[in-house]
Amino acid sequence: MDCKIKKIYFLVFVVAVFFTASQVLAATASLIELFDGTTYENVKFRADKSYKVISFKIDGKKKNISFTDISRILDNNGEDVTARYLGKYLRTSQTAQSEAVETVQKREDWLGETDPVREKYNKPLWSVAFPVSVNFSIPAGSYYQGFKAGVGFTGEILIAINRNLSLRGTVSKSGMQDDLNEIAPGFRIIDDNLKFNVWKYFISLQFSNGPNWSANKKMGLYGFGGIGAVSHKLTGAAIIQDPFTDSMFIIIGSGEGESKLAFTSGFGFVGLLSPSFGIEFGATLDMIMIGTRQNTVAFDPYGNVETALHMDFHVGLITFL
Amino acid sequence: MNFWKRTLPLFAVMAILIAGGCAKNYRITHELEAPIDRIAIATIGEIVDMLPEDFEEGKKPTTEQIEAFKFHLTKQLRNKEIFASVAYDEPDAQYVVEGSILQFKKGSGLVRALIGFGIGSAKVTTELRLIRRAKSPEEQDEVIFAGNFKQTVSDWTESGDKIFERVAKDFAKVLKKRMKKLQKEMNSGKDS
Numbered sequence: 001m002d003c004k005i006k007k008i009y010f011l012v013f014v015v016a017v018f019f020t021a022s023q024v025l026a027a028t029a030s031l032i033e034l035f036d037g038t039t040y041e042n043v044k045f046r047a048d049k050s051y052k053v054i055s056f057k058i059d060g061k062k063k064n065i066s067f068t069d070i071s072r073i074l075d076n077n078g079e080d081v082t083a084r085y086l087g088k089y090l091r092t093s094q095t096a097q098s099e100a101v102e103t104v105q106k107r108e109d110w111l112g113e114t115d116p117v118r119e120k121y122n123k124p125l126w127s128v129a130f131p132v133s134v135n136f137s138i139p140a141g142s143y144y145q146g147f148k149a150g151v152g153f154t155g156e157i158l159i160a161i162n163r164n165l166s167l168r169g170t171v172s173k174s175g176m177q178d179d180l181n182e183i184a185p186g187f188r189i190i191d192d193n194l195k196f197n198v199w200k201y202f203i204s205l206q207f208s209n210g211p212n213w214s215a216n217k218k219m220g221l222y223g224f225g226g227i228g229a230v231s232h233k234l235t236g237a238a239i240i241q242d243p244f245t246d247s248m249f250i251i252i253g254s255g256e257g258e259s260k261l262a263f264t265s266g267f268g269f270v271g272l273l274s275p276s277f278g279i280e281f282g283a284t285l286d287m288i289m290i291g292t293r294q295n296t297v298a299f300d301p302y303g304n305v306e307t308a309l310h311m312d313f314h315v316g317l318i319t320f321l
Numbered sequence: 322m323n324f325w326k327r328t329l330p331l332f333a334v335m336a337i338l339i340a341g342g343c344a345k346n347y348r349i350t351h352e353l354e355a356p357i358d359r360i361a362i363a364t365i366g367e368i369v370d371m372l373p374e375d376f377e378e379g380k381k382p383t384t385e386q387i388e389a390f391k392f393h394l395t396k397q398l399r400n401k402e403i404f405a406s407v408a409y410d411e412p413d414a415q416y417v418v419e420g421s422i423l424q425f426k427k428g429s430g431l432v433r434a435l436i437g438f439g440i441g442s443a444k445v446t447t448e449l450r451l452i453r454r455a456k457s458p459e460e461q462d463e464v465i466f467a468g469n470f471k472q473t474v475s476d477w478t479e480s481g482d483k484i485f486e487r488v489a490k491d492f493a494k495v496l497k498k499r500m501k502k503l504q505k506e507m508n509s510g511k512d513s
Contacts, residue, residue, distance in 0.1 A: 064348040064469070068371055
């Protein structure tokens, strides 16, 4: 038998010895008395210090008794051996009684509405939070024809109303860009310095389900809906050339802002990295009320409201105060 | 033959380790004898400190951790649908879950990550009791189900506070299992 096999056999032997020893260490008690007055006589028991229970068989059924319920254990000679088996969990009836009084006192303190711990737990996770994120904004609708998706940024403030509801203030710069190939199809682009600035301002009501650092809930979900305005401004200029006539044209941004009423809704996730810091990611859909357009049906004098959409995906950081 | 000589002890060690790993994380001290009224309301009562007298004050679980423990007990009992409702601090509830912390070790996530092998583990041993509240002043509150539950977190990727969630999960799971068994016995008794 080589050395490796000998080592494995030795390991098996050691494990087996430990298992057997734990069974052999069972002791006999002439009496086990509980604080409620119950007694068990002449039982062979084993003290499980890991689970803080004493185990024995009674009428063929296994019985476990918690250390906290045991008043005393007497051995076969009538000697009190409670301390030997319960160790630091030994309690006399007197201390058990005083603990019970303390417990009642604790419960009364706990249930008090003014208890600071209770107040702390029930109050919102934060009073104010500041999410900052990078967004990727995709426009949709004929109003945004000639503009394409781009990367922008968002700054927000969350003011907690209660544990689940908060007021969400948003200022966001959309990263949408002009797309001259769509504005002037077939034209050669000589220079493009057009800047399309879209700023969004919203006030929303947010519902959050967590997260909660003290409850070990590191991930939370939120959803929100609100109202605001979206401003659009095109500045700068671009030079394009007709490939057939070589004529040059200059497109100049008017520089005049155009603000529209808008509605926002979205959802996202917050993951806590510490009690006051986390990451967040989510998606937002903004509906922008462009205005009315005259309906082509002659007998409908009211026209329809035209809308445009922004789909935003964002990822960022959030700080809780 | 040589193959079995070499591998049999390995299988034996693995079997012992697996058996140890699959062992129950609790010892039931008071078994539920009759099914619980499913239209009853339960509440989570106090979780008290029954740690040894010489246990260092600073190493005891914080009130936030105990609150989190109560939160997990509420959540797990609700998930298992044992009661019609599990409310928080409900004075009119017919059942109350109370507990004691018998052993606690906060552990260290950093030590678990850097060293491992069980060093830096978070551990807790708790005694949990389901009590039927007295219906009248003449009656007394009665413990109808109790057990000592132990949990450990030795993985660095998990928060040490997970021990409370696991204990709560075990408690609700064992209680539900016992309820199912009793109901099955009752149904088979009716059928026969």
